[in-house]
Amino acid sequence: MILHAHDDGLGTGLIAGGRPRAWNRVGNSVDDAPAGLRTGPGVTAPIDDTGEFWSSVASLVTASHILQAEIERCSGANDSTMGGLAAWQIVRVRSYIDSNLHRTIHIRDLSAVARRSKAHFSRKFKLAVGESPHAYVVRRRLERACHLMMTSAESLSEIALSVGFSDQAHLCRLFRQAFGQSPARWRRERGIAGEVTSRTGADENIP
16 A cells, blocks of 8 residues: 655655655665675575675665664654753653752752753753743642651651751741642641641741
């Protein structure tokens, strides 16, 4: 069956016969090889020793290079996001952040993980994820804090430090901004066991 499709912009549209358009050059290079290089397993064919063998090897090497270049070009196009960060970069950065919430995370660390310069990383990250690296890290700290408040009996001060906030007041201030109430009240409303307020009661007084 003969398939026809328009070029999709990546050079991978189908041509007559169903072969990818971009691979046509590879096929042409391979087709130039003598039968001795194109026979299947267990089948042999004479190879001319007058130089045709090495000429054919060169053709196959050229075909290999063309194929590799097309694979890299198409993969790069498919992996890119609207923000300019590839999928693997976003995955690595998110994984690094989740694994290091307990400590200070610098832009230089994230840009190194993504293998991008610091000058471009923040802008590209925001375009790709929808928020700045700082906002994303704060959100992940708060989400981790919520998880710990629901699944452990740790005090708010312990939770704050374990997710990377400088102290309980820092956690309470950002939690109130995000959820409209203190973490102690949020925890208490869900009937979760644990020390829901600090000994000083300062949690409820954070504006």
